[in-house]
Amino acid sequence: MLTVKAYAVVASLLFGLGVYGALARRHAIAVLISVELMLNAAALNFVSFSRLQGNPQAASGQVFAIFIIAVAAAEAIVGLAIILALFRAVKSAALDRFTLLKW
């Protein structure tokens, strides 16, 4: 019963949650949290599908998951720095207040 499919279903549900959060939330940090959820679902998919490949290639999926984690960390660092800088300028973290480039 416990096949790749079960993991893939969990990952797709997590991804769907992340899509909803990234679209509908108004707080910049909440959107960033949703993006992290989506990235994590992708990493879970990489790991579970790599198991179909047998052992020499199974390491590849995990290497990709490690890359995802590293890139997600870089994205979180830069994203949070931008949110901090914007918060200083606008005094708010709501996304629809970030209209500095609008004239």
Place this chain on the structure above:
Amino acid sequence: MPPEVAFVALALTALAGGVVAVVARNVFRAALGLMLSLFGVAGLFLLQRAEFLAVVQVLVYVGGVCVLIIFAVMLTEREGATMQVTVNRDLVLPGILLGASLALGTAVAVIRAPFVGSPPSAVSARELGASLLGRYLVPFEAVSLLLLVAAIGALMIAREDRREDRREDRREDAREARREAGGRAGE
């Protein structure tokens, strides 16, 4: 514990954490929900015999990214007002529709697809390290460069502009002094 029971428990943990992260009105609680979800996914990695990845997930994600997010929540909090998350009303229904259709569509497609699973084989940390420093050496170095650049860039972006700050401070001091002088004159 049979693996099925562990799987159901971990999957429910991950999904419940995800729901909290996406629905909670308080950003801090959303960050804690993300933490729970990441722990659940780390458990799912462990269940798939990806031990090294599970440990990396807990170290980097739960220990690094989540703490960073919580720091950001605390730094952007002003009188509790910005802790509250409201939703963009125009996008709630499209968000639900898009998220649900994506999730259900991929879930149905995956369930109906004929996958041939092989028994879970553990990938040792030794194998993982060999492929990181062998076959994937160039991407590995690129990612380390990316992390370095991102860290330096984040420092540059988040740094307060000292000059402007000082000028504002001086203005504030002058205003304070004037107010004090005025108060004394009034007395």
